[in-house]
Amino acid sequence: QVQLVESGGGLVQAGGSLTLSCAASGRTFSRYSMGWFRQAPGKEREFVAAISWSGDSTNYADSVKGRFTISRDNAKNTVHLQMNSLKPEDTAVYYCARSPAAGTQYVSRWYDSWGQGTQVTVSS
Secondary structure: OOOEEEEOOEEEEOOOOEEEEEEEOOOOHHHOEEEEEEEOOOOOOEEEEEEOOOOOOEEEOOOOOOOEEEEEEOOOOEEEEEEOOOOHHHOEEEEEEEEOOOOOOOOHHHOOEEOOOEEEEEEO
């Protein structure tokens, strides 16, 4: 059973930056695509970004395209989400997730393991 642990959340002013990290246990990290999702209070969980197992392919929600960058380090079993130009509407709990499916998946049902989440709060 893989464990995914997010870190790096916090409080930041609008226009600021944060980098989220997700550390995965186990020796099969490089076989899986990885994704970030977020859930704001009173809203459904939504896709943010995904990266293929090799890192060659990425996919972003339109709302974060050009501001967020997903990356991974297979040697360290980590995936990162660099978030720039943050907006109050980016406030949410951010979740890291693992997908055994090929490519970069934006639908949550294709993910089989999830972290506990890390809170990101952007003040105006």
